[in-house]
Amino acid sequence: MARRRQAVTIKHVAADAGVSLQTVSRVVNKESGVRPGMMARVQASIDKLGYVPSIAAQRMGGSRSYLILALNDRERTIADWRARQGTDWFDQMMLGGMLTCAEHGYRLIVELVDTHSDHIERELLAAIAALQPDGVILTPPHSGNPLIINLLEAQGISFARIGSLTEGPGIRLIMDDTRAAAIATEHLVELGHTRIGFIAGPAEYELSTWRVEGWRAAMAAAALAADDLLAVGDFSHASGRAAAAHLLALRDPPTAIIASNDQMTLATLELARERGLVVPDDLSLVSFDDTPIIRLAHPPLTAISQPIAEVTAQAVNLIIADRSSGPAITMPVTVLASLMIRHSTGRARRL
Amino acid sequence: MARRRQAVTIKHVAADAGVSLQTVSRVVNKESGVRPGMMARVQASIDKLGYVPSIAAQRMGGSRSYLILALNDRERTIADWRARQGTDWFDQMMLGGMLTCAEHGYRLIVELVDTHSDHIERELLAAIAALQPDGVILTPPHSGNPLIINLLEAQGISFARIGSLTEGPGIRLIMDDTRAAAIATEHLVELGHTRIGFIAGPAEYELSTWRVEGWRAAMAAAALAADDLLAVGDFSHASGRAAAAHLLALRDPPTAIIASNDQMTLATLELARERGLVVPDDLSLVSFDDTPIIRLAHPPLTAISQPIAEVTAQAVNLIIADRSSGPAITMPVTVLASLMIRHSTGRARRL
DNA sequence: CTGAAAGCGCTAACAG
DNA sequence: CTGTTAGCGCTTTCAG
Numbered sequence: 001m002a003r004r005r006q007a008v009t010i011k012h013v014a015a016d017a018g019v020s021l022q023t024v025s026r027v028v029n030k031e032s033g034v035r036p037g038m039m040a041r042v043q044a045s046i047d048k049l050g051y052v053p054s055i056a057a058q059r060m061g062g063s064r065s066y067l068i069l070a071l072n073d074r075e076r077t078i079a080d081w082r083a084r085q086g087t088d089w090f091d092q093m094m095l096g097g098m099l100t101c102a103e104h105g106y107r108l109i110v111e112l113v114d115t116h117s118d119h120i121e122r123e124l125l126a127a128i129a130a131l132q133p134d135g136v137i138l139t140p141p142h143s144g145n146p147l148i149i150n151l152l153e154a155q156g157i158s159f160a161r162i163g164s165l166t167e168g169p170g171i172r173l174i175m176d177d178t179r180a181a182a183i184a185t186e187h188l189v190e191l192g193h194t195r196i197g198f199i200a201g202p203a204e205y206e207l208s209t210w211r212v213e214g215w216r217a218a219m220a221a222a223a224l225a226a227d228d229l230l231a232v233g234d235f236s237h238a239s240g241r242a243a244a245a246h247l248l249a250l251r252d253p254p255t256a257i258i259a260s261n262d263q264m265t266l267a268t269l270e271l272a273r274e275r276g277l278v279v280p281d282d283l284s285l286v287s288f289d290d291t292p293i294i295r296l297a298h299p300p301l302t303a304i305s306q307p308i309a310e311v312t313a314q315a316v317n318l319i320i321a322d323r324s325s326g327p328a329i330t331m332p333v334t335v336l337a338s339l340m341i342r343h344s345t346g347r348a349r350r351l
Numbered sequence: 352m353a354r355r356r357q358a359v360t361i362k363h364v365a366a367d368a369g370v371s372l373q374t375v376s377r378v379v380n381k382e383s384g385v386r387p388g389m390m391a392r393v394q395a396s397i398d399k400l401g402y403v404p405s406i407a408a409q410r411m412g413g414s415r416s417y418l419i420l421a422l423n424d425r426e427r428t429i430a431d432w433r434a435r436q437g438t439d440w441f442d443q444m445m446l447g448g449m450l451t452c453a454e455h456g457y458r459l460i461v462e463l464v465d466t467h468s469d470h471i472e473r474e475l476l477a478a479i480a481a482l483q484p485d486g487v488i489l490t491p492p493h494s495g496n497p498l499i500i501n502l503l504e505a506q507g508i509s510f511a512r513i514g515s516l517t518e519g520p521g522i523r524l525i526m527d528d529t530r531a532a533a534i535a536t537e538h539l540v541e542l543g544h545t546r547i548g549f550i551a552g553p554a555e556y557e558l559s560t561w562r563v564e565g566w567r568a569a570m571a572a573a574a575l576a577a578d579d580l581l582a583v584g585d586f587s588h589a590s591g592r593a594a595a596a597h598l599l600a601l602r603d604p605p606t607a608i609i610a611s612n613d614q615m616t617l618a619t620l621e622l623a624r625e626r627g628l629v630v631p632d633d634l635s636l637v638s639f640d641d642t643p644i645i646r647l648a649h650p651p652l653t654a655i656s657q658p659i660a661e662v663t664a665q666a667v668n669l670i671i672a673d674r675s676s677g678p679a680i681t682m683p684v685t686v687l688a689s690l691m692i693r694h695s696t697g698r699a700r701r702l
Numbered sequence: 703c704t705g706a707a708a709g710c711g712c713t714a715a716c717a718g
Numbered sequence: 719c720t721g722t723t724a725g726c727g728c729t730t731t732c733a734g
Contacts, residue, residue, distance in 0.1 A: 005413075007480065007506075009727055020705045025729065033703060050473065052480035054727060056416065059407040060710045061729035062356075066481075081446040081660075086437030086643035090445070095432040098461065107482070109458055110449065122401065129358065129403035130417075131458070155358075292437035296647045309432075360711055371721045376713060384719060408711035411726045 006057075008049045017045040028053055029063075059132055066106045068319060069133040070097055070312075071124075071142050074112035085263075086292040089308060096312030097137065104320050109133070115141050121151055128155060135159060135319035137312065138170070140205050158322040160315035163207050165332055171318045172332035173311050177207045180304045180337040181214025181258065184286045187302070187339060188256045189222045192348035193284060195229065197247040197254035199264050202234040211260050211288065229254055233264045240264025244271045255348045256284035262291040265301060269344070280346030290340055299343035311335045357408075359400045368396040379404055380414075410483055417457045419670060420484040421448055421663075422475075422493050425463035436614070437643040440659060447663030448488065455671050460484070466492050472502055479506060486510060486670035488663065489521070491556050509673040511666035514558050516683055522669045523683040524662050528558045531655045531688040532565025532609065535637045538653070538690060539607045540573045543699035544635060548580040548598040548605035550591060550615050562611050562639065580605055584615045591615025595622045606699045607635035613642040616652060620695070631697035641691055650694035662686045 013024045019042060026034050027042040034042075045051075059065040070093065080087040094108070101108045111127050113120060127133075136159040142148055143164030152159045153169040160171040181198075188196050198215045201208035212230065219226040231246045233239035240263055247254055248271070259265040265287035269279060277283045279299060287294050290305035314333060322329065364375045370393060377385050378393040385393075396402075410416040421444065431438040445459070452459045462478050464471060478484075487510040493499055494515030503510045504520040511522040532549075539547050549566045552559035563581065570577040582597045584590035591614055598605055599622070610616040616638035620630055628634045630650060638645050641656035665684060673680065 006483070006727065007476075011727080021728080022705060022730095023703090026704090029729085035703065038704085050476060052477040054410075054483060055481050056407040056410040056483060057710095057727035058729075059405075060411050060712090060727070062710060063729060065407065078446065078450070081439070081442045084439060084443075084641075084643050084646075086439065086647075088432070088435060088437065088439075088442075090442060091432045092435075094441075094461070095429065098463070099429070102463070107460055107462075109460060110445070111458075112449070112453070125401060126403045130406050132357070132405060132407060290435075292435050292644065293647055295435075296437075296644055298649070357711065361713095362711080372712080373714095373721060374719090377720090380713085386719065389720085405711060408726095409713075411710085411728090412712035412714075413726060414713060 006054050008051045010051070010053070012049055013042065013045045013051045016049060017042045064134045065132045067131055067133040068097075068101055068106050068108050068135045068137065068316060069127060069131060070108055070110045070137045070139065071113050071148070072110060072139050073141060074114045077112055087262075088292060089289075089306075092306075092308035093139065093312045096309030096314075097316055100313040100316040104316075106134070106316070106320065108316075113142065115145060120145075121147055124148060124151055128157065133157065135316075135322070137315050137319070138162060138164070140164070140207065143172075144206050158319050160319050162311055162315055163205075165206060165210075171315065171322065171329045173315055173318075174207075174210075174332050174334055175306055175308075175311055175337045176334050177210040177337070178214035178217070180288070180339075181211040182218040183214075183337075183339050184258050184288075184304055185215050185218035186222075187341070187345065188258070188284060188286065189218065189224070191256075191284065191345060193254075193256040194224055194348070195252060195254040195256070196224065196226075197229040197231065197257040198226070199240060199243040199247070199257065199259040199268070200230060200232045201260040201264075202232070205235075208260060215258060233260070235261050235263060237263045237267045240267030241271055244268035248272070248275065248277075255282075256286070256345070258286045258288070260288050262287050262289045262294050262301075262303070265303075266294065266297060269297060269301070279344050282349065284346055284348070285344040286339075287344075295342070297344075302342045302345040303340050304337050305340050306337055307335045357405050359402050361402070361404070363400055364393065364396045364402045367400060368393045415485045416483045418482055418484040419448075419452055419457050419459050419486045419488065419667060420478060420482060421459055421461045421488045421490065422464050422499070423461060423490050424492060425465045428463055438613075439643060440640075440657075443657075443659035444490065444663045447660030447665075448667055451664040451667040455667075457485070457667070457671065459667075464493065466496060471496075472498055475499060475502055479508065484508065486667075486673070488666050488670070489513060489515070491515070491558065494523075495557050509670050511670050513662055513666055514556075516557060516561075522666065522673065522680045524666055524669075525561075525683050525685055526558075526657055526659075526662055526688045527685050528561040528688070529565035529568070531639070531690075532562040533569040534565075534688075534690050535609050535639075535655055536566050536569035537573075538692070538696065539609070539635060539637065540569065540575070542607075542635065542696060544605075544607040545575055545699070546580065546603060546605040546607070547575065547577075548582065548608040549577070550594040550598070550608065550610040550619070551581060551583045552611040552615075553583070553585040556586075559611060566609060584611070586612050586614060588614045588618045591618030592622055595619035599623070599626065599628075606633070607637070607696070609637040609639070611639050613638050613640045613645050613652075613654070616654075617645065617648060620648060620652070630695050633700065635697055635699070636695040637690075638695075646693070648695075653693045653696040654691050655688050656691050657688055658686045 144166040231243035287303035582594035638654035
């Protein structure tokens with residue numbers, strides 16, 4: 001391939017408009033202090049020549065790179081892609097992230113990182129050195145990782161932490177999982193359920209805890225006992241099945257179960273069916289995440305829908321705004337999740 | 352945000368190793384002609400300081416940008432994301448593309464482009480000027496677009512065209528849709544079907560035509576008439592339903608239908624059910640694409656599975672290899688699709 | 703308000 | 719084999 005050079009540079013524009021490079025730069029960057037007439041003339045040349053600044057050169061000149069890095073968990077992301085189960089967390093992130101970046105002239109670059117790895121710092125530092133992104137979006141389970149957070153802080157890069165409330169630097173965004181779990185629980189309480197089981201996710205995800213808390217709080221508010229109704233999974237189908245088996249084997253089994261993600265809920269549905277339990281007649285089910293598959297389940301599952309696209313869009317907006325360094329954002333930004341009522345929840349059987 | 356500078360540059364390494372910048376550059380780029388001892392010394396400094404070259408600077412220096420651009424159809428991509436139906440074309444592309452890029456130290460950047468737009472050239476030129484990618488991956492329906500192809504050729508950027516056989520520059524990769532459609536048809540012929548309907552996709556996608564051809568050829572090979580058994584859709588659920596309705600309303604309706612994508616097949620399944628037709632007893636169904644949802648359909652659908660990840664991985668490999676400009680790749684590269692036999696196909700009813 | 707100069711980190715030439 | 723010299727395209731100083 002031939003060595004390529006920028007087709008039309010700021011020089012060409014400057015020559016065409018008969019002004020200095022500097023003036024063109026000012027117009028391009030919308031800096032104040034350029035006379036309207038001059039500005040129009042330069043803009044005309046830009047349009048005429050189809051000039052677009054090179055981000056590499058912009059970056060070299062010491063300004064922004066117009067790149068935002070999204071850090072996703074390598075293992076989980078690849079596993080989801082390979083499994084082809086329709087999990088669309090990643091897609092929703094792209095939907096919110098890419099489009100919002102584009103609106104501001106930024107690009108989103110995804111980087112898969114291994115949270116458990118001990119050379120995570122090296123990996124991240126390498127990505128930062130290579131790309132010099134203007135911002136970083138941390139997704140679970142990276143969002144609370146102190147190694148990552150401190151490193152980013154030290155580098156002076158603005159970053160957003162999706163789904164983490166852990167104290168520390170960075171813009172925090174959450175989907176109010178606690179409230180969401182409470183809403184799910186309340187929905188079941190209203191349907192007359194008194195024994196509502198909960199299958200939690202792994203503790204490594206902060207949101208696992210929040211969801212448990214929301215359920216606990218709602219149970220307490222309804223004066224219902226929760227103690228023996230908690231089981232823990234790791235978001236996998238198998239773990240969900242085991243957790244469901246545990247709950248259904250209780251002396252006084254639940255008539256409704258909330259599971260912390262779709263896979264585990266589906267596993268519960270499967271197990272219930274095998275045991276001859278009809279959903280929702282014998283057992284009501286509420287899921288978390290609202291991944292595509294659960295709409296196609298039989299029956300379609302009632303679920304808490306995560307506003308991932310919206311949260312990611314917000315993250316991008318806040319990162320970009322953060323650059324123009326006003327007062328730092330310290331309070332967590334909350335985006336509400338909603339309960340999609342479908343057909344896996346129904347009135348509790350009378351005893 | 353504070354103005355950031357590269358933490359450790361080639362200068363630091365040069366100083367630390369006590370050599371010139373150039374020598375460091377040679378080691379970093381694995382150029383030949385550096386004495387082993389020198390090389391080791393420089394490498395030691397690089398590791399010690401954790402030096403990673405800035406791609407912006409590398410690009411400015413006139414070398415590669417280590418960026419590969421994937422061009423996807425804006426409208427369809429966003430629609431798929433919003434629909435949350437589990438379509439994972441995009442994910443599979445990332446799986447193959449991102450991971451392969453990473454293996455070579457490249458990054459994949461996704462750009463959504465409007466094929467129908469008249470300013471597509473401006474958009475593309477802008478993306479190229481801004482990013483200066485080393486390569487571009489074209490996905491349907493861009494892959495055959497002459498505007499795009501010629502522009503890329505003129506820019507001297509190596510690019511891969513996934514799913515296009517249109518003559519012209521660029522590395523062509525296909526999944527052998529013709530063969531795939533033939534395989535699907537043969538499968539049905541073997542099951543005793545003689546009336547096999549086909550629902551084609553829109554002509555704007557080259558693969559629509561290939562699939563029809565494969566079906567036609569296989570029908571002819573089995574001495575079966577195909578003429579009245581072709582219906583056309585546009586990949587949407589509604590169009591699939593209409594096409595299916597047309598086929599089922601024939602005087603001599605098909606006992607098996609192959610539809611060119613999952614949505615249309617699902618629409619056909621739905622319509623069949625409404626009309627009291629049992630799949631596969633009364634009607635066999637073969638789908639194309641093998642998106643997650645069809646595994647969850649009732650019954651799970653037999654389908655042609657597209658090796659999207661593999662094709663994209665190949666595309667990246669070939670683009671990167673193309674740089675070291677050997678003889679250009681002119682023949683289309685083929686990756687085979689496979690038939691996933693599930694439960695929507697069965698023996699034809701005896702008449 | 704505008705221009706001229708210097709440099710960002712790196713690589714391609716050319717020397718030695 | 720290694721070092722030196724120019725830029726790449728842009729933005730920051732700082733002058734006018």
